[in-house]
Amino acid sequence: xxxxxxxxxxxxxxxxxxxxxxxxxxxxxxxxxxxxxxxxxxxxxxxxxxxxxxxxxxxxxxxxxxxxxxxxxxxxxxxxxxxxxxxxxxxxxxxxxxxxxxxxxxxxxxxxxxxxxxxxxxxxxxxxxxxxxxxxxxxxxxxxxxxxxxxxxxxxxxxxxxxxxxxxxxxxxxxxxxxxxxxxxxxxxxxxxxxxxxxxxxxxxxxxxxxxxxxxxxxxxxxxxxxxx
Amino acid sequence: xxxxxxxxxxxxxxxxxxxxxxxxxxxxxxxxxxxxxxxxxxxxxxxxxxxxxxxxxxxxxxxxxxxxxxxxxxxxxxxxxxxxxxxxxxxxxxxxxxxxxxxxxxxxxxxxxxxxxxxxxxxxxxxxxxxxxxxxxxxxxxxxxxxxxxxxxxxxxxxxxxxxxxxxxxxxxxxxxxxxxxxxxxxxxxxxxxxxxxxxxxxxxxxxxxxxxxxxxxxxxxxxxxxxxxxxxxxxxxxxxxxxxxxxxxxxxxxxxxxxxxxxxxxxxxxxxxxxx
Numbered sequence: 001x002x003x004x005x006x007x008x009x010x011x012x013x014x015x016x017x018x019x020x021x022x023x024x025x026x027x028x029x030x031x032x033x034x035x036x037x038x039x040x041x042x043x044x045x046x047x048x049x050x051x052x053x054x055x056x057x058x059x060x061x062x063x064x065x066x067x068x069x070x071x072x073x074x075x076x077x078x079x080x081x082x083x084x085x086x087x088x089x090x091x092x093x094x095x096x097x098x099x100x101x102x103x104x105x106x107x108x109x110x111x112x113x114x115x116x117x118x119x120x121x122x123x124x125x126x127x128x129x130x131x132x133x134x135x136x137x138x139x140x141x142x143x144x145x146x147x148x149x150x151x152x153x154x155x156x157x158x159x160x161x162x163x164x165x166x167x168x169x170x171x172x173x174x175x176x177x178x179x180x181x182x183x184x185x186x187x188x189x190x191x192x193x194x195x196x197x198x199x200x201x202x203x204x205x206x207x208x209x210x211x212x213x214x215x216x217x218x219x220x221x222x223x224x225x226x227x228x229x
Numbered sequence: 230x231x232x233x234x235x236x237x238x239x240x241x242x243x244x245x246x247x248x249x250x251x252x253x254x255x256x257x258x259x260x261x262x263x264x265x266x267x268x269x270x271x272x273x274x275x276x277x278x279x280x281x282x283x284x285x286x287x288x289x290x291x292x293x294x295x296x297x298x299x300x301x302x303x304x305x306x307x308x309x310x311x312x313x314x315x316x317x318x319x320x321x322x323x324x325x326x327x328x329x330x331x332x333x334x335x336x337x338x339x340x341x342x343x344x345x346x347x348x349x350x351x352x353x354x355x356x357x358x359x360x361x362x363x364x365x366x367x368x369x370x371x372x373x374x375x376x377x378x379x380x381x382x383x384x385x386x387x388x389x390x391x392x393x394x395x396x397x398x399x400x401x402x403x404x405x406x407x408x409x410x411x412x413x414x415x416x417x418x419x420x421x422x423x424x425x426x427x428x429x430x431x432x433x434x435x436x437x438x439x440x441x442x443x444x445x446x447x448x449x450x451x452x453x454x455x456x457x458x459x460x461x462x463x464x465x466x467x468x469x470x471x472x473x474x475x476x477x478x479x480x481x482x483x484x485x486x487x488x489x490x491x492x493x494x495x496x497x498x499x500x501x502x503x504x505x506x
Contacts (some may be wrong), residue, residue, distance in 0.1 A: 081338040
């Protein structure tokens with residue numbers, strides 16, 4: 001389980017996170033929802049120890065993040081984390097060299113699923129294909145948790161559909177996923193837990209299935225209620 | 230292979246093309262320098278002796294014999310050395326900043342590797358050291374080759390032959406690059422590598438605290454200098470002439486080790502707790 005407990009973060013005078021708390025379980029898709037600038041990416045960076053927090057605690061399976069944690073959790077930011085001059089095959093080789101949890105078989109499978117040419121250079125890829133390579137590099141790791149920051153941001157509809165398809169495939173099965181987005185439409189039916197954020201605080205946290213069954217509301221309905229009130 | 234060695238290998242490959250260009254420019258420029266400078270001297274000698282009818286002795290009296298030292302004074306020879314030094318100095322900064330800036334944020338990947346973040350720091354430092362030592366070695370190999378080319382062009386009676394050691398000792402900058410004794414080597418290169426660690430730590434201060442980090446980085450650089458020169462300062466200002474020169478030297482060496490250790494420890498702390506993407 002990923003536990004985020006009372007996390008605060010200030011950038012200069014601006015308080016970006018004001019005591020955020022939530023949990024994300026293995027086998028669940030948790031979605032952090034909010035408009036740009038509410039601190040979604042900061043939370044992701046904080047979980048991965050890519051930005052220091054001012055107060056609070058973040059635990060992964062009961063432990064604070066350490067070097068070994070990166071074999072159990074992976075982060076897929078909205079920009080590709082490989083060098084532009086690398087070919088896709090070079091990027092895959094890099095992952096294979098450094099991560100024990102890299103699964104080459106799964107990487108090859110995803111390469112075929114996304115119809116990517118592994119000899120193509122990252123710098124020459126379209127935005128949609130760059131997002132797919134980014135996803136491939138993250139999901140081909142045998143990890144417990146996957147963090148995705150705005151995976152649908154600025155990409156075409158066909159690439160979106162293909163990426164959304166991944167969420168229902170065995171590539172996600174049994175893993176804990178935290179995803180941030182402000183474009184909920186593509187994955188609304190896939191998420192288990194929604195956390196609505198605004199100005200660095202959690203406005204509402206709910207189980208999407210419960211709210212659908214008990215109140216007959218979609219995530220978008222709840223968003224409307226919360227953000228417009 | 231350990232992840233540290235893999236990182237060193239990766240960092241070397243990232244700069245290899247530019248590095249090979251630097252090596253190529255150095256070789257070509259210095260070889261051309263030897264040929265052109267020697268030919269110019271030979272042309273002058275021919276002109277003076279065959280057209281102006283100067284005897285060989287008079288010519289040598291007026292113009293002096295030719296030695297490798299004349300080659301080392303030319304831009305052909307010094308230029309590529311300066312180019313390599315400037316490029317590597319810039320690279321000390323570039324090796325970090327390129328991972329943060331630009332279209333692709335490679336620093337995410339480096340910081341999320343399942344290895345101690347200090348390995349990233351040490352791999353970058355090792356890469357710089359290997360590049361420096363590599364260029365110095367190439368220069369050391371080039372000197373006797375260039376000397377032999379000069380001897381092939383200039384006749385024996387018009388030149389003064391110098392051994393490689395003599396060439397190095399009679400040219401100030403080469404004497405720094407190729408110290409005469411092992412102690413000097415430790416001093417020059419030790420100080421250089423210590424400086425790289427201090428600059429790396431200052432960069433990490435900036436990357437951790439941004440604008441505030443610039444001030445912290447500059448202060449850290451100043452503080453490191455203060456510690457390094459503290460034996461000299463104490464001997465000159467507080468305990469006047471208290472230490473023997475050897476004691477000052479040994480204390481300064483100790484201070485350099487302390488500054489290096491402090492830089493590595495601080496960098497490790499910043500990378501683990503304060504760095505941000």
